[in-house]
Amino acid sequence: MNVIEVEGLTKVYDKGHIAVEDASFTVEQGAAFGLLGPIGAGKSSVINMLLNFTEPTSGKIRIFDYEIPAQLAEAQKKIGYLPERPGFYNNFSAERNLRFFASLSGAREDQDELIQKLFLLAGLEGKERIRVSEYSLGDRKRLGIAAAMLNEPELLVLDEPSAGLDPQGRRDIVALIHELNVHDVTLFLATHNVRDIAETCDVVATMKSGRISVPTTAKGFIAEVRGRTVQIEADIVNMNERVLQAIKSVRGVKSIECERLRITLESRPGINEDVNYVITRAGGRLRALRESPSLEEAYVRMMGEETVE
Amino acid sequence: MYTFIAIVQKEFQSAVRSKRFLIFGGIFVLLALIGAYYGNADLSRSISPVTGVPDPASHPVNYVMSVVYSYSRVLLSILALALSYDALTGERSGRTLVQLLVRPIQRSTIFFGKFVAYLATAGGLFVVTTLLLYISLSLTTRRFPSSADVDYLFLSMIIILLYLTSFIAIGLLISSLTRTNLDSMLGAVFIWILLLVFTYAGVSLGLGVLHLGATSDIPYTEFPAYAKILLWINPGSHNVAEQSLDGNFLILSSGLNYASNVIFLIASIIVPLLPAYFFFKRSDVV
Numbered sequence: 001m002n003v004i005e006v007e008g009l010t011k012v013y014d015k016g017h018i019a020v021e022d023a024s025f026t027v028e029q030g031a032a033f034g035l036l037g038p039i040g041a042g043k044s045s046v047i048n049m050l051l052n053f054t055e056p057t058s059g060k061i062r063i064f065d066y067e068i069p070a071q072l073a074e075a076q077k078k079i080g081y082l083p084e085r086p087g088f089y090n091n092f093s094a095e096r097n098l099r100f101f102a103s104l105s106g107a108r109e110d111q112d113e114l115i116q117k118l119f120l121l122a123g124l125e126g127k128e129r130i131r132v133s134e135y136s137l138g139d140r141k142r143l144g145i146a147a148a149m150l151n152e153p154e155l156l157v158l159d160e161p162s163a164g165l166d167p168q169g170r171r172d173i174v175a176l177i178h179e180l181n182v183h184d185v186t187l188f189l190a191t192h193n194v195r196d197i198a199e200t201c202d203v204v205a206t207m208k209s210g211r212i213s214v215p216t217t218a219k220g221f222i223a224e225v226r227g228r229t230v231q232i233e234a235d236i237v238n239m240n241e242r243v244l245q246a247i248k249s250v251r252g253v254k255s256i257e258c259e260r261l262r263i264t265l266e267s268r269p270g271i272n273e274d275v276n277y278v279i280t281r282a283g284g285r286l287r288a289l290r291e292s293p294s295l296e297e298a299y300v301r302m303m304g305e306e307t308v309e
Numbered sequence: 310m311y312t313f314i315a316i317v318q319k320e321f322q323s324a325v326r327s328k329r330f331l332i333f334g335g336i337f338v339l340l341a342l343i344g345a346y347y348g349n350a351d352l353s354r355s356i357s358p359v360t361g362v363p364d365p366a367s368h369p370v371n372y373v374m375s376v377v378y379s380y381s382r383v384l385l386s387i388l389a390l391a392l393s394y395d396a397l398t399g400e401r402s403g404r405t406l407v408q409l410l411v412r413p414i415q416r417s418t419i420f421f422g423k424f425v426a427y428l429a430t431a432g433g434l435f436v437v438t439t440l441l442l443y444i445s446l447s448l449t450t451r452r453f454p455s456s457a458d459v460d461y462l463f464l465s466m467i468i469i470l471l472y473l474t475s476f477i478a479i480g481l482l483i484s485s486l487t488r489t490n491l492d493s494m495l496g497a498v499f500i501w502i503l504l505l506v507f508t509y510a511g512v513s514l515g516l517g518v519l520h521l522g523a524t525s526d527i528p529y530t531e532f533p534a535y536a537k538i539l540l541w542i543n544p545g546s547h548n549v550a551e552q553s554l555d556g557n558f559l560i561l562s563s564g565l566n567y568a569s570n571v572i573f574l575i576a577s578i579i580v581p582l583l584p585a586y587f588f589f590k591r592s593d594v595v
Contacts, residue, residue: 044595051411053594076413087404089319091326103315104412147408 002026002062003155003186004033004050009059011045011210019045021210023059027203029154032178032187034197034218037207038303043190044084046207047159050188051081063155077105080153080185084160086144090133094124094143097132098150105151118146123172138169145176156180158189162196174199194299198222208303225298232272234261235288236279246282250274312414316422317429324430329391334434337384344380345373345442361552361560363461368555369452370443371461375551377442378469385435385469386476386501386545392427393480394497395490397589402490406594416590420481424582427477432470439466457556465553468574475544475577482585485592504543511540529564537564544577 004027011020020042027033035043048054050061052069061068066075088097098115108114119125122142127135135143141161148156161177162170178200181187189201197204197218205215236243239261247253251274252266265271279286324330365372397420400406409419443462447453454462483496515532516522529537540546540563547570548562558567565573 048593048595053407053410055593073413076411079411081407081411083404083407085404087406087408089323089405090403091323100315100319101408101412104312104409104414106311106413151412 001029005062007060010057012057023212032181032201034201034204035190041207042210078154080148080156082144082148082158088132095128102150122146155186233290237285243282243284246278317426320426333388341381344377348376363555370454371554389476390480390497393477395493397484398493461556465550468550471574478582482581485585485588508543511536
């Protein structure tokens, strides 16, 4: 069953700027769908139209088989939304905020229990009574996820969930999102961060200058982004012939440039871990490892090439 | 209805805790107290037949309340605007409007929930202050009002609440037409001054045409139409609260009879409120 069906969606703003051009895609139930594109590509405009924050110029949207905007209220009962910068009432505590938003989704007998559960899920236990103005951006994102989950949605729409977070914060949020998807929540994730896609999505469509590509599997897309080979530069303590031979034995390693210890290898999942494992077993210790090109570099390069075309 | 009550409750709590309510509400209470205990020294002064201020001899407490009204009414209009001017722009800039509208809730619920909450906040302060002053004045002066006086007091309070409501509606209109809090604030200040200017311009033009200087009994009925219109645009110029306190519904206040003044007041609520709702309903959330 398709959770989202979009057909010929177009948004032209007042000054003639085309934000979204003839976009069509579907999102299946249980999928983690990623919409990847640079800032300004039109991703947020797609979300704004899906959630009826702005009216499309043309095109059709169906969510859970409900026509948007005609049957919006029905669809909204099943949708949760995490904006890029979640807004809260700063002079209220986090708990008061959640209680208020929960009350807008209708009265529930188990409201207290649900809110406590969500604080736990978001990793905010112990911070319930703190005013939102005292929350860090990472905690606001977590609270945003908790707020988005108040109606126990079947579809979670996320706009740049990791934007502005430090590496640890990003990792935590991505793990949280991934966990939600495991529990059968369909995800629609718009991001400019290819790592978010690699770590959370199973289907991806790219977006550029208002145009959306045909969705493909995330694995295939990431492989395409990386190319077939990558290089890693390793800084190894106790480097010796035994370690060198061990690295050579790893499946997928094509060549080793000994001077800077630059290893060229096939792009396959888990190969970095395999290299690390054999080094350790051979008595060496990996101090640092730099992948070249990184996923981000490869993605930017790919997007650049597309522009040239 | 459940969501409407939730909105009203939350907005009421926010408004009551806000600095602007504490500041302007505090000044209002202070002015009301000054008006009640120090503004009525001359109980024997002549009563204006135009404004309908009650007679201090026959309605002493109601007379004092009319002085309280004249002292504090300006503050009530500022308080109403201060609460409502960024009602919608604040939600936009704080990105909470998105959080509201992603849930199954009508825009009308948000809009009118806020409207009711601000009315409850500013109106509640006015009603409580007025009633407490009325009771304390009756006790301290030992001049107890008749039941008719009390009825007139309640009627006058309804009139002041209408006046207050019209400024809340103006605030909501400003908020629905602007995009940022700063624009909203500038708009509110501008409109407040403009309404004052309209009133003074109307009176000055009217008196100018009649070749009269400033007078306590301004002959509004003789003003040319354009001067009357300028005057009437300001909801504050429909000076019927004092008239209601006196229970004298026959005199012409601001050149209009009682019913017309009340209709004008109600119109000054509806005229800004409906477009405010329309613009909010039609506007993009982001």
